[in-house]
Structures are given as C-alpha cells and as structure tokens.
Amino acid sequence: MLPEILPRPAPITNDEYLARRRALMAALPADSAVLLPGASLVTRSRDSEFPFRQDSDFHYLTGFPEPDALLVLLPGRPEGESVLFCQDRNPLMEAWTGIRLGAEGAVREHAVDQAFENAERDERLEAMLDGRRTLYLPLDSPEAMAIAEEVRSALAARVRQGASPPAALADVAPLLHEARLIKSEAELALLRHAARISARAHVRAMRTARPGLAEYHLQAELEHEFRWQGGSGPAYASIVGGGANACVLHYIENRAPLRDGDLVLIDAGAEFDLYAGDITRTFPVNGRFSEAQRALYALVLGVQERAVAAIAPGVTLAELHEGVVRGLTEGLIGLGLLEGEVQARIDDESYRRFYLHSTSHWLGLDVHDVGGYRQAGEPRSLVPGMVLTVEPGLYVPADEDIPAAFRGIGIRIEDDVVVTAGGHEVLTAGVPKGIDEIEALMAAE
Secondary structure, three states: OOOOOOOOOOOOOHHHHHHHHHHHOOOOOOOEEEEEEOOOOOOEEEOOEEEOOOOOOHHHOOOOOOOEEEEEEOOOOOOOOEEEEEOOOOOOHHHHOOOOOHHHHHHOOOOOOOOEEEEEEEEEEHHOOOOOOOOEEEEOHHHHHHHHHHHHHHHHOOOHHHOOOOOOOEEEHHHHHHHOOOOHHHHHHHHHHHHHHHHHHHHHHHOOOOOOOEHHHHHHHHHHHHHHHOOOOOOOOOOEEEHHHOOOEEEOOOOOOOOOEEEEEEEEOEEEEOEEEEEEEEEOOOOOHHHHHHHHHHHHHOOOHHHOOOOOOEEEHHHHHHHHHHHHHHHHHHOOOOOOOHHHHHHOOOOHOOOOOOOOOEEOOOOOOOOOOOOOOOOOOOOOOOEEOOOOOOOOOOOOOOHHHHHHEEEOEEEEEEEOOOOEEEEOOOOOOOHHHHHHHHHHO
16 A cells, blocks of 8 residues: 555745735835846756756746746836746757746746747847846846846947946845745745655654664655655755764764664755755654663753744744753753853853754745844844744763763754744644654554
8 A cells, every 4th residue: 555645735826926026026116127047957967967946036936947047027117027038949958858938838837927038138138127227136146146247248338329237236135035034825835745744754764763774774764755745855965863973963974874772863854846844853763762862852852842832923033042052051950961050051151062053043945044033133023924943952972071871962853833923833743752752653563
C-alpha cells in the first residue's frame, strides 16, 4: 500500500500577484520605474545545471517560473504598467529543456500587461525608461545594476536628441521586503503545507532511526517525504548530526554512523511552491534518553515551550530571546555547567559557550526570510501575519572541565509559528517534541 498523499493547497492567484505589483507601484513616485531580474540557471558541472529555483522577490511579484526573465514596473504607463521580458521561443532548445511560455504565454498565464522576448529587451527598455526619473532595483544585484547602467548610458548618449535618462537609482528591497514580511492567507496555506510535510518527514526519520544506520539514511527518509508530497525538495541543506556533530550548527556532511547512546539532531524542512518549512528535533538514536540527555533536553524543551507560548502581537523577538537566554542560563547553573548568579552569567555572556545563536528568524519564501528586525532603531513588535521560528538550543563542548556525561551533547528544538490576532498558531505541531512522546513513537512498531 502506498503512503498517504496529502491534498495540495491552492496556488497563489494571478489576482494576488497583480495586487502585490500595484501595492509596490503605489508606494513609488509617479515618474519612477522598477527593474527586477529573475534568477538564472547555475552550472553544476560542465553542461548540467542545478535545479532551477526562481528568485524570491521576482516570484513574489510574478509567480513566473522560468529563468532569465526581467520584470519592469512603470507606474502610470498607458500601454501597461507591468512588462515582462522572458526567454525567446526556440524549438531546438525546447526539444532539450522543455516548452517555454514565450511572450504570449507570459501574458496569458501570468496576467502581466505586456511581455516581450529577451531579443527585444535592450531596444524596448530604452524607450520605456526614457523620462523616468528614478529606477528602483535591488542594488545588491550585479545583473540589475548592469541593466540599469546600460540603459542610462544609452539614453545619456541621446540627450541632444531629447532623451532623458534616469537621474537616480534607489533600492527596491526595503519596500518589497516589508511587504513580504506580512503573509497573506494564501501564503499561510502554503506555509502550513510545507510545515505539515516537514513534520511528517521528521516523524518518519524518528521511526527509522536505530544504531547501525548512518546520518544519510535519515536524510534520505526526510527528503523522500518532501518529494513524495509534491515539494521541490529541501528548503535548505538538511542537517542530520549524530553525537557531537549536533554541536556544529550548520553540519551538512551527514556521513557519520549513528551510534547507540548518542542523540541525533535533525534540522530540515520541505520547500513547497517556494515556501519553506524549518523544523529541528533532537532524539536518541536508540529511542531512550540517558539521564544526562534527559536533563539537558528537558531544559531546552521547557525554555522553548515558554517562548512559543509568549508569542502574541506586541511582543518583540528581542524579548523572546532575552527570556530564552535567562531560562537557559538558570538551567545551566542548576546543572553545574555554569557557576554564580544568573544575571552575572548573562552580563558576561558566559552562557554563549553553550548557546551561540539567536532564538528566532522570519520564515517565508526564504528560510531566513526578509523583513527588518528593528523599526526606528528599536526591536519591532510582532503583528498578525508574521511567521517566525523559535529554536533555542544547547551545544556542550567535549572539554575536560565539562562533566563527562554532558560532553558533546547538542540539542535544538525548533518550531514554525504564525502570529495571529489572538496570539499564535504553531504550524509544526505534527512532530512530537516531548520526551515521553518521542520515546513512545520510537518504540512503536
């Protein structure tokens, strides 16, 4: 019998993409324009490429799935405010790599006002941008900057003939990224689905784990579930760290054997329609926590659960992190891994020997999603529609001054959480994190 296949949520509609473009243009001066390139294929080895993944900002405004495209937004233009340049139709290339939408298909399928193939781009761009005072573009994109400078130079050469090149370049990222920070209901549906797939994959890995397997065996179980449920694969490089490998925050080798008596930390999430899941769970390879593992795990779990419970409109990520640091520091002193008063160990940052990272990050089209963490120099308050992770951890070095039972233990517990009007919604509750729950799941046939 085949495993269950989850029903797919609805994709983002063209009406929503159109509304996003209009909202961006409404925030710009009337004599401005936006240039936003999509992603290109990246060579993996000689004549083969990595699987294509569209640029997140470009996807947010278009949903267009092909490489080497350019979006131009022209507020107030009578012929159409949104113009897409895309790959030329080419029967020979399409026989190798698949049908391209072309200009007609882009208008038909993605509801832009006009589309042209890339062969026409240079000539048409000059006419479109003539007289536009400010070009908004991602200033950190070499491709966008090159396009803008080429157009400005071409128009500057024709000033005596009446051309008017753009006078200024401005960064489109702050406006676009603030919009992306607050998720729509359609986006939340995709994030819930990515989280559900990710949770099923973690449960599958827990059920599979046993001494004698390797880290990559659990990675295979995770990523099989991602693809089985229609995801494009992992949203980021899957981390499967057994034993002391769990103390390496971005460990991705995933080659070591899983040993009896060790914990294994898995940080992995599915990508679905470009939206990311991001879950971390830590559990015993043999299905039973040792006394020292149980004590450290209970500390991290208690701190993580309190942080999740605190999420509500008006709270800041800084407040969540401060609570986590205090809770972990108190626990480390209680376990004898730190000495002295709690506030003193916070002030001198002694806790950072065991806890090196922040508690939360935004989640969305990127696993570390865009949007500022501060406003007017102050930590920003949470509002409904924000999606964040909560992921405290402890990473105990194998040093001689550490009690032997704790050496080399790494623990992180991470959930994805939506801020709601009444508090929060945990998207990743489908994978257990309680000690008894984990042991029961791993003991079940």
